[in-house]
Amino acid sequence: xxxxxxxITGIAGAGMxxxxxxxxxxxxxxxxxxxxxxxAEQTKVLEQQKKDFTAIMESNKKLNALINTFKKDLDDxxxxxxxxxxxxxxxxxxxxxxxxxxxxxxxKNAARCIELASGAEHTEEELxxxxxxxxxxxxPALANPNYVHHx
Amino acid sequence: MKMSxxxxxxxxxxxxxxxxxxxxxxxxxxxxxxxxxxxxSVEKPREKLNYEMPTPLQMxxxxxxxxxxxxxxxxxxxxxxxxxxxxxxxxxxxxxxxxARNFAQIRQKLQExxxxxxxxKKYYEDSGNTQ
Numbered sequence: 001x002x003x004x005x006x007x008i009t010g011i012a013g014a015g016m017x018x019x020x021x022x023x024x025x026x027x028x029x030x031x032x033x034x035x036x037x038x039x040a041e042q043t044k045v046l047e048q049q050k051k052d053f054t055a056i057m058e059s060n061k062k063l064n065a066l067i068n069t070f071k072k073d074l075d076d077x078x079x080x081x082x083x084x085x086x087x088x089x090x091x092x093x094x095x096x097x098x099x100x101x102x103x104x105x106x107x108k109n110a111a112r113c114i115e116l117a118s119g120a121e122h123t124e125e126e127l128x129x130x131x132x133x134x135x136x137x138x139x140p141a142l143a144n145p146n147y148v149h150h151x
Numbered sequence: 152m153k154m155s156x157x158x159x160x161x162x163x164x165x166x167x168x169x170x171x172x173x174x175x176x177x178x179x180x181x182x183x184x185x186x187x188x189x190x191x192s193v194e195k196p197r198e199k200l201n202y203e204m205p206t207p208l209q210m211x212x213x214x215x216x217x218x219x220x221x222x223x224x225x226x227x228x229x230x231x232x233x234x235x236x237x238x239x240x241x242x243x244x245x246x247x248x249x250x251a252r253n254f255a256q257i258r259q260k261l262q263e264x265x266x267x268x269x270x271x272k273k274y275y276e277d278s279g280n281t282q
Contacts, residue, residue: 005170013177052274059270066266070259077255081248089244092217100217103247110254111210117262120207138255142262 069141077138106138113139199276204268 081088092099113136116122122143129135129144136143154162218226218239227237242250 001166005166005173008170009173009177012174016174016178055274059274063263063266063270066263070263073259074252074255077251078248081251087244088248092244093219093221096217096219096222100215103215103217106251107215108212110251110258111212114210114254114258114261115208117258117265118208119204119265120209139258 073139073141080137109136109138109143112136113142116142205265 088099116126116139122145125134126136126143127146130146130148132147134144135147140147140149216226216239218241226239230237230239
């Protein structure tokens with residue numbers, strides 16, 4: 001009788017053990033799938049990081065180029081006032097009306113530069129301008145993107 | 152020794168109890184087990200901040216008048232004839248240069264800020280960096 005009980009218990013135990021092994025196997029399979037998914041996700045994240053890094057570099061380059069044009073614009077502005085020991089006050093005394101005309105035209109151009117800097121659309125004329133006589137001398141880099149400045 | 156009918160019944164009952172207890176001891180009460188909780192994580196992208204870009208400025212035109220000791224009378228007369236108060240707010244030629252420079256710097260700052268805003272928008276909205 002005891003032998004029979006032990007035999008039945010043994011068989012039941014073995015059955016349970018097999019079931020446990022199956023469950024473990026299923027868990028391991030699920031873990032494997034999760035790991036593979038994690039690896040794929042990591043690869044995706046790395047790719048995105050690479051893309052982001054390129055985008056940041058590109059953006060930095062663009063902004064640096066813009067800041068360089070600012071410096072040049074300010075230098076050009078100073079040059080216009082002081083080129084060849086120019087004295088704008090003296091000039092205004094000698095040629096009042098022509099200097100007045102130049103200053104008014106410069107003021108109009110500068111106002112247009114502000115409009116463009118605040119996001120206004122370029123006009124056809126501004127886009128087409130390639131000659132020095134056609135550009136807005138207050139901010140050529142901003143107003144006339146197709147104009148190439150030659151020193 | 153011959154067992155009674157009830158005796159045999161109780162022995163069988165105890166055998167059954169021992170068998171169940173043995174099975175439970177071997178399986179560690181794992182039959183049936185506890186239900187597993189399933190957790191789902193759904194990625195929801197952040198809402199976009201869809202502000203429109205600021206409206207571009209529309210500047211009004213101003214007129215500069217150059218006044219010297221020689222043309223002052225003529226300028227004031229012209230103003231009076233045009234029905235404008237004969238008064239001018241003046242700056243020297245040096246201050247005019249400073250004003251032009253200040254104006255240029257304000258314009259550059261505006262352009263820089265607008266460009267930064269565009270770059271941010273492009274970075275976070277074009278490349279899918281929504282977080």
